Amino acid sequence: MRYPLFPLAVILAAILNNGSYSYIQVFVGRGFDLISAPGWSATALLMLALGIIGSAIGQGITGLVRNYAIEFLAQRIERDARDELYVSLLGKSQTFHSRQRIGDIMARATNDVRMLNLMFSPGLMLITDSLMAIVVPVALIGQLRFELLLVPSIFIVLLAVTIADYNRRLKPVSMARREQFGAMNAGLAEAIAGIEVVKANAQERYEWDKFTQNARLFRDYFVRQGEIQARYWPMLVFSLAWAGGLLHAMLLWGAGSISLGQVVTFMGLMGTLRFPTFISIFSFNLVQLGVASAERILELINTETELDENETGIARPIRGEVVFENVHFGYDAQPVLKNISFTARPGETVAIVGHTGSGKTTLTQLINRIFDVNRGRVLVDGVDVRDWNLESLRSQISTIEQDVFLFSRTLAENIAFGCADADWEAIEQAAREAQAHEFITSFGDGYHTEVGERGVTLSGGQRQRIAIARAFLTNPRILILDDSTSAIDSATEDQIQRAMRRISSQRTT
Template identity: 35%
Template sequence: MAGEFRRLSGFYRPYLPWMYLSMGLLVVTTALGLVYPYLLKLIVNRVIVGHAYGELPWLIAAILAAALVKGVFNFGQQYTGQVFGSRTAYDLRSALYHKLNRQTFSWYDEIHTGDLMSRLTADLDAFRMFLAFGINNLVNLGLIVGFSMAMMWWMNGWLALVMLCLMPVLGFAGVFFDRRLHKAFRRIRQSLGTLNSGVQETIMGIRTVKSFAREDFEIDKFTHRNDDYFDSNMSASNIWKWFFPVVGIIGNLGIVLILLVGGWLVMHQRMELGDLVAFLSILWYILWPLSELGFYLNNWTQARAAGGRLLEVLEAPVGITTPTAAQRPPMRGHVCLEHVHVDYGENRVLEDINLEVAPGETVALLGLTGSGKSTLVNLLPRFYDVSSGRVLVDGKDVRQWDLEALRRNVAVVFQEPFLFSTTIFSNIAYGRPDATLEEVRRAARMAAAAEFIEQLPDGYATVVGERGLGLSGGQKQRIALARALLQNPSILILDDATSAVDMETEYQIQQALQEVMRGRTTWIIAHRISTLKRADKILVIDRGRIVERGTHQELLARQGLYRRIFDMQFRDYDTHLAAVAGGRAPQKGGHHV
């Protein structure tokens, strides 16, 4: 058996009794199929040649009875095969979904969603179809050839020898085409995954596509990928176009040889006519499934290619896991970073970060885009691991913490919040599904979200559209903030969590957070100095290094990067104040902070 099936055997091994039962029923079904040539032989020899017309009704009844029994066994064989394939696919689908939920951020950074969905749907179904029907088809072909050759040998050894000489030729043709088809179908699967990725990406970014009038560009990109998928299918078709003529030639050659040898034997009275007719019937009984050999090979090669793509997901290492004897103590929120370095591939994102944050302190991070701010805070819940150095929480390396316990105590509000297609209540209570309505309302009030939620027609029972459609960016951010606050974490991370709200709403959220952040270690990433100036510590990060640290007033006095960013942000504000005052610009250093 191919390596892909051997490596996936753990999923179908528990259900092998169903496959064995299906095979047993298949043996009976195949054997009953050979009753027809034998009855046909009796009809020709006894009724047509021997004129024993009285036996005809009994022979016809025997044919009908064999058909009925064969139908019953065939139903059982199809059903048990379907159970075998479907139960295996169920476990495989569950394992894939479990693996996806355990994978790291870095793994998702490198994979396309559309290609992943193609593996979980089209590839999984191709594998299931082969287990449910493809294996039986191949075994059935082998049984038909084996039973038929035995019956042929019993009827006439010389004719059986003729057919036996053709079998290796057919086998060689099958192996020859299978090797080429496997590569072709793997390319088809990969092309389909790329095509699906492009479609999924365009649908998710349709507003951006339309806002930049790039519909034609996206259509051209899709056409290119569609052409590649078409070419992949045509490559496989070009192999198929040779398979069927080759099998047809070999099969017709067998018929000609049987007629020549069998006709000579009948003419010389070494074989009865009925035996020759039965022999030809058996030959057609063999040739019909052999003509479908291409279809069976198609299923086989597609299942192998699909299995390989599924294994790429199942066998992908999970870089971040809960260690043996993991720590689960209550978390106070004391954070210490010691000589932390983080590399993404060959790029160094953070370099020699050293920092200590006491429980209950508020730390703010400021820096240009791409400076490493988000990477730094993502180390606390172990979304990523350090390349070297240590991240300690309450004196213990985060790699020693139980992963679930760590992340339940470290809540993150991302810059681009994600909402599920369910009610607002369920979105806020996602981290605490046992929360009461009053607890959810309290979290919403702290996040300055209660007012707009209660104005909705169904309030907290309002169903949010896909990816939060129907809500503004600021509303989605406030719901995400309420979700984090409801979890009551020891460490709260706000990754530019108020970037999509207006100044007035941001002020309301900041006022509400003053109470929330008391006694809780809080990390704030923001581009507005007004958001972070009250922090106990402000870190200015540039190119992966902490270049400045201190309080708001201390950093202003240093005339460094923080002061330059401050001046840029408040320059337009001062100009506005000057215009309001009648054109007299404020003096240098006259910022009100």
């Protein structure tokens, strides 16, 4: 456990907090016994009043400590879970990401992680406090009079049984509710991401109906949860226990076994059991949702990456020789590449030609290990790519794809994405070589212009030139061009091609 002191502080503070509150009932009962006796002392009554005030102050201080400790713990757990999930997602293979829906991943990374916070604060805090609110008063009742434990003991057994049954019925509904939220979120994200296609094909009504169906299923799980909560019996059990306790105490008082003050103390301590009974329906619901969210998060984190980053592998500058030896690759059971062999020497330009869907892009993605081969080997400088340190290998390879992805950042940040320590002069020079400087400076903010999500404010040709500038800046030893000038006019393409020929003369392209 990363923060062992904070759970201990929560438990200790909860014990002291409930002890302080319970002793108020003890002092009140002693006050009744005091004034019932002849010749009672005002000084003694004042001391009892001071005891009540001291207990109230102690309750306030320990409550503050408890709340601070659990909130600190909850916030740290949420932060750590989010960090670990993000790091895990960055380390997953492309195969993993190809199988996932972005909306569902976002739901897990945001809402599910947030539920972990709520599971601890207030969920587990209330459960811990409720447990102490049962243990401490019952312990004091035992000290008061052993016979008085009869009704509280029966109540605790019945409460435990009803809570166990409640959790058993609530758990599958909580998991289904979290899963349905992920599905609903994934559908929404997909429709928004493809809004141009939706509008172009007049499918707004279809997407609306689809989202409405998911939203109704999500609502149904809420209704199902409400039905389970409606059949939650502990408050009825508490009312019966309180009435039974009063009857038992009055019988003992009538028999002369206990005093009036002990009756008042006992009923006051029985009254403290109402809070843990009432709050259990809320706290256990939060915990069940938190557990369901934790399972969804761990499902992503524990999924095998299918890709070894080989942190202890070879890490050195490469010359750029690429060799394919009898390479076979397929997606799941569908073969894409069969028995591919060729060599590209440093400084050479090799063209991969084939019809659409023949696996040209997939072939290039085997070099920087976006995917790993099923059979055969891909060698860089005579070393299997799987024996290279993955970060070292990828940092010396640059890919310019037809479908360019730009981040919602400035143009300068997008150009320098693969070379964070690049100075301004280098960024501008790369933009000039990619024939991007002219259109960049035409914007009001120049290189500081925000491009919008996925570069939506730029044309296809402008996005490709930014991607080319990014590749020029990283100065790679291996340059992969995947139809990278398809959206550029012929005059600009000619200028870019000349620049590419200059930088590719000492690189494998």
